Amino acid sequence: MNPVPEPVRVDDHGPIRVIRVDRPDRRNALDLATKSALVSALRAAEADERVGAVVLAGADRYFVAGTDIEELARLSVADHLRLRTGEVFDVVERLEKPTIAAVEGFALGGGCELAIACDLVVAGESARFGQPEIRVGLVPGAGGLSRLVRAAGRHRALRFVLTGDQVGAAEAYGLGIVSEVVPDGQALSHAVTLAERIFAFSPLSVTLIRQAARAAENEPLTGAIETERRSFQAMFGTRDHHEGLRAFLDRREPRFTGE
Incomplete structure (x- = not known):
């Protein structure tokens, strides 16, 4: 069988x-x-x-x-x-x-x-x-x-x-x-x-973008924009953000680590 x-x-x-x-x-x-x-x-x-x-x-x-x-x-x-x-x-x-x-x-x-x-x-x-x-x-x-x-x-x-x-x-x-x-x-x-x-992109950026997109679907506009703004601000303290900027200025591919 x-x-x-x-x-x-x-x-x-x-x-x-x-x-x-x-x-x-x-x-x-x-x-x-x-x-x-x-x-x-x-x-x-x-x-x-x-x-x-x-x-x-x-x-x-x-x-x-x-x-x-x-x-x-x-x-x-x-x-x-x-x-x-x-x-x-x-x-x-x-x-x-x-x-x-x-x-x-x-x-x-x-x-x-x-x-x-x-x-x-x-x-x-x-x-x-x-x-x-x-x-x-x-x-x-x-x-x-x-x-x-x-x-x-x-x-x-x-x-x-x-x-x-x-x-x-x-x-x-x-x-x-x-x-x-x-x-x-x-x-x-x-x-x-x-x-x-x-x-290949920063997993932190990917996560925050997906969260902000869900907020844009499910929350009033002002709340969704606030979620987006906080996500933008949160990335400034990360290694991935600094690596992305450095790679752009150095004209090379970034090496994101999710930190």
């Missing part, structure tokens, strides 16, 4: 950890086992000092085509609370290391929510995004609607969510939920290269 394949695969590209959903027979749909495996892989990446950034991807020709509907149909309200079915999205949102989604094919429902919970989204030009929950009598439940309203505005977001229509990568870029569109088949390699570029 052949063993059941793991729903998540992990590969390291130097300091970049690639976490890949691997259920191609289900178009990488998220069931409870896959969500649990993703949470474990994400927390392991966060705890590993060798990992500088995380790239989320899907196996075969898909990112994640949604939540596993067959399993979803069997869950009660109590099951959702007891099993913490939305935990994986919170873990991605709060991960202390930069996250990039590499999207090829479908990113629908929970797959779309998983992608846009990341810091950056790189999409192949044929990728498709959607929140089709309304078509099965549901609403987005893991941030898809809320993040889309913040990125695109209420009117454009509701056109997307109230119909359950899919949009292509170019339109998703226009809506503000995709960072870059690349040729098909290159989303993962481009995301890893982008993660490597980010890793």
Whole structure:
């Protein structure tokens, strides 16, 4: 009897950890086992000092085509609370290391929510995004609607969510939920290269920039600007700041240490 394949695969590209959903027979749909495996892989990446950034991807020709509907149909309200079915999205949102989604094919429902919970989204030009929950009598439940309203505005977001229509990568870029569109088949390699570029900068700067960006999303403007200002000031006492200035003046590449 052949063993059941793991729903998540992990590969390291130097300091970049690639976490890949691997259920191609289900178009990488998220069931409870896959969500649990993703949470474990994400927390392991966060705890590993060798990992500088995380790239989320899907196996075969898909990112994640949604939540596993067959399993979803069997869950009660109590099951959702007891099993913490939305935990994986919170873990991605709060991960202390930069996250990039590499999207090829479908990113629908929970797959779309998983992608846009990341810091950056790189999409192949044929990728498709959607929140089709309304078509099965549901609403987005893991941030898809809320993040889309913040990125695109209420009117454009509701056109997307109230119909359950899919949009292509170019339109998703226009809506503000995709960072870059690349040729098909290159989303993962481009995301890893982008993660490597980010890793080369001061980890202190990266952390503070991500925190300030979250504040800009979630706080009133005056509070967000104050967070940004304090982050700017905090860097002045660091070795990385002095190294960056010295390297600029010496016309060489900086050697950041995170101090």
